[in-house]
Amino acid sequence: MKVISVVGYKKTGKTTLVTRLVEKLSGKGKVGTVKQMCHHRFNPENTDTGKHFDAGAAAVAAITDGELVLVRRNPSLSKALDALADSGMDFAIVEGAKKSSLPKIVLGDLDNIDEVQNIVARLPARADWDIDTLAELVMQQDEWATLGLLIEQVKLDPRIKQAGGIGTFTGIVRQFSEGVETKALHFEKYEKVAEEAMKKICNDLMQREGVLDIRMHHRTGTIKQGEDIVYIVVAAAHRQELFTALTDALEMLKAEVPVWKKELTIEGDFWVHDVEK
Known part of the structure; x- marks a missing residue:
């Protein structure tokens, strides 16, 4: 599985670039994404699944007519990527994860840029990016395998x-x-x-x-x-x-x-x- 991270400050176009990469790479294989939500709670305490989780369940699976969501404890970026790989993804695009060692596309200016590891591309914020070239860049990355x-x-x-x-x-x-x-x-x-x-x-x-x-x-x-x-x-x-x-x-x-x-x-x-x- 090829992995790339898109990082930058708010309103630099991270989500737009991620969605455009998903659209492009979906023609080459299965694409998974990871969104670092930081201080948000995906599974609120006032929902049934949230109550299950807060009661002590190690994992909670929520199923709708078109979706399956698995909520687990002890979250980490590597576990999220492992889960995508285990499900057979060919590509994973991470929105965020500035402090990780993943290969990164940086949008706009970042403070302390010298401390950011493994930058493979620096692009202007909210621009007309060359998605074909960026998709080829993703293809060149090392494999994340499970x-x-x-x-x-x-x-x-x-x-x-x-x-x-x-x-x-x-x-x-x-x-x-x-x-x-x-x-x-x-x-x-x-x-x-x-x-x-x-x-x-x-x-x-x-x-x-x-x-x-x-x-x-x-x-x-x-x-x-x-x-x-x-x-x-x-x-x-x-x-x-x-x-x-x-x-x-x-x-x-x-x-x-x-x-x-x-x-x-x-x-x-x-x-x-x-x-x-």
Whole structure:
């Protein structure tokens, strides 16, 4: 899922730009949006669902004739994006999130602009923007992937009609390794080379009899204990072919994809010299 954020002060045209991007990108795939509402309450206490929530429900689903809204506790931008990815979105456009690390289109002038991370475009407020160029800019952004998204993508492949099963692997950050507590792992990868290497692994394994589709994703940056690192999804005609391909995909990823790992432990930080590929 490609993600972009549109930021700027009030009356700079953020909502207008978001809606125009949604209209354009909807011709290329499914688009989800996130609106940072800050101090507003989406689920007021005087509604039935608000009363459910205030009574202690961990989540409340509200269904109308044309809408489904899920209200959950402990909100965060990353959880919102994960939810969109899990539902199979190809694009996510965030209105706001100036302090995030997401790629950003900035409208108008911002104070402390040097403190805003990952600006990919600066545009005048309320202007006649080139939406075609901005849509292409969105297409160039890194993927936001979840296990749910990869499964949805596999299920949309026409070859899924021949599948007898889908198998997945999720690698997570181990809290304890040889008696030492790991606070987090930091991963860096040779971006284009790593992505091409993963595509080659998937394509090679799909030449096997009965292996219908394979998707994989390796996260980068700092990942805390218990969080996800790697996703692999395999669809195959039979379980024997599925489990063999799933195991081989993981071993090939570790051996052939240029990803470097730094361990952040309670005893100190160090790079693992073997490539975690």
